[in-house]
Amino acid sequence: MQLRAGVGKSDITTNREGVFVSDRLYAKALVLDDGNTRVALIAMDALAIGGIGDIKDDFLPKLRDRIEEELHIPGGNVMVNASHTHPQGRLLCEDDEQVERTFDAVRQALERMTEVTAGSGFGREARITFNRNLRMQDGRHWTVRYAHPCPPDGEVAGIGPIDPDIGVLRIDRMDGRPLAVVYNFACHLLIGVPDRGVTANFAGFASKVIEDQLGHGAMALFVQGAGGDLLELHFKDVNRSRNCEPLGTMLGLSALEAVRNIRTGAAALSVCSETIRLPRRTDIAERIAERLREQQELLASMRSTCLNFKSFLPLYLKYALNPEHPADYSYRYMQEAAIGANELTTMDAHNRSNLDAYVRNIHTMERLIRIQEDIATLQVHLQLNREAGEPFIPAEVQAIRIGDCALLTAPAELLVEVGLKLKQASPFEHTLIAAFSNGYMHYAPPAEHYDKGGYEVTECLLAPEWQQAYEQKAFELLDRLDRPAAGAGER
Structure with a gap:
């Protein structure tokens, strides 16, 4: 049977008084049906699907239950991804409205189903992100954050990897007009806009570029990738406006280049979804004690200085401007040397x-x-x-195949190394890593990072054994998906 698809969207922006909205936030839905399987992909301009931010933990089960009951799409076939946009304060509409409006986007998509073709591919954009875990000379990580300063330059040995790929799924109507573009990119949506208002961040601007250029009512759905340790390259800049729109324009144009190179054809669907139990950390109290010991050692080292900031700054500049003759003109030093004096050099x-x-x-x-x-x-x-009262965290792992493209989810902030490994080992030609999907359990760093001191390891509920358990299930689900037939239905 011919693949069918429909798209819909709902405005989920807060309507609270006193909140300035720079640009609107949306829940966008793409429903796909090949006659055997029906799938709903939902992309939300939100911080997370539960856990933190405006979306509560009961949002996903409520939404899936309603979709299953009224629209007859199995809950396990519904993927909900958060873009991880970060503006402070309330972003989204009230709790009940979130379920209602997101459901309505899926309902719209189901009502607008039409025959389509599908294809996938990759674009590239390496100018936006960097790995915020700086590799230090002592082998540890120092994470670039707004909450604390960067390390001295001389202590930085190198930088970590990024994932510049833009995974793209293209859905066309039978006459060739574009219906939807799902694009997947690993990043962190932090910079925002100059007025600091509610914003979908640079993914919102990228989607607008794609939709405006494609026309025909095509919808662009951004799916966040494994960007837990990635930041915008200019995140710490103090000499330019904090404005994500240029980044969004770059990402949108690079995604469009990939879209235009994708050929579409017949595509079958399949879905696998399982909930596994990932182990919680048991060493957090010891890590706090370790930090306290380090704190005491550093405090004890802060001794004996006759300078305050008022005297330090002009003196520092003076000695930096002319290290050889900081105190006076060079001839004064020459004269002192000629008469055998050393007052200036001693000072x-x-x-x-x-x-x-x-x-x-x-x-x-x-x-x-x-x-x-x-x-x-x-x-x-x-x-x-401690409040959880049990040693494991339930985590849903979902794999969805659309033609020769696979989407693989994680309910956590996967770090980029994990995402790159999953892509490399996937049996599918094009694999999109949809982190921040179907739940939220904070950061999920590679096991090898746990002794390196980076922020994501600190901001982590999971024991290092999580990675092996998750990857084993992820690869199992990918292998269970029906493999696409070679060269099927291209046009």
Whole structure:
């Protein structure tokens, strides 16, 4: 039977008074049906599907129950992805309205079903993101965050990987006009817009570029990837406006280039979904104690400085501008040397010692800020694990095949190394990693990161054994999906 598809969307932006809305937020739905299987893909401009942000934990089961009861799409065939947009404050409409409006987007899509063809491919955009886990000279990670300063440049040994691929699923009407584009990119939607209002962030701007250029009422659905440790390249800049629109334009244009190179044809569907139990961490109390010991050691090292900031800054600039002759003109040093005096050089040595001590104290202060943030985060997670009262976290893993394209979900912020590994090992030609889907359980870092001290390991409820359990199930589900027939139905 010919593949059929429909699209729909609902505005899910908050309507609370006093909240400035820069651009609207949407729940977008794509429903696909090949006569044997029916699937709903839902992309939401939201921080997460439960766990944190405006969407509560009961949203997903309520939505799936209603879709299954009224629209006859099995709950396990419904994928809901959050873009992970980060503006502060309330973003979305009220709780009951979230379910109602998102359901309505799926209902619209089902009512507009038409015969389609499908195809997939990859684009590339390497100019937007960087890996925020800096590799340090001591082998540990220092995570670039707004909450604490960056490390001294001389201590940084290297950077980690990014995933520049834009995974694209193209859905066309039978006459060749585009109906929908699902595009998948690993990133972190943090910069926002200059007015700091509610925004879908650069994914929202990218979707607008794609839809405006394709025309014909085509809908672009952004699916967040394994971007837990990726940031916008200009995230820490202080000399340019914090504006994500140029990034969105770049991403949209790069996705469009991939869309135009994709040929569509017949495509069959299949879905597998299972809930597994991932182990919780048991070492959080010990990690807090470790941070407290490190804090005490650093505090004890902050001793003996005669400078304050008022005296330090002009002195530091003076010695930085002319390291060889900082105190006066060069001829004064020549004259002093000619008569056998050493007043200037002695003063310089004393000042440099004081400057070095003050700079060491600054670096110690920066480390203390990071430790304080880590301790606060670890205490929250210790409480969450204690309140859970059981050693495992349920996690849904879902795999969806559309032609020669597979979508693989995770209810967590997968780090980029995990996503790259899944893509590389997948048996499918095109695999899209849909992290932030069907739930939220904070960060999921690679097991090898756990002793390196990065933020994502600190902000993590899972024991390192999670990775093997998740990947084993993910590969099992991918293998269970029916493989596409070679060269089927291209046009």
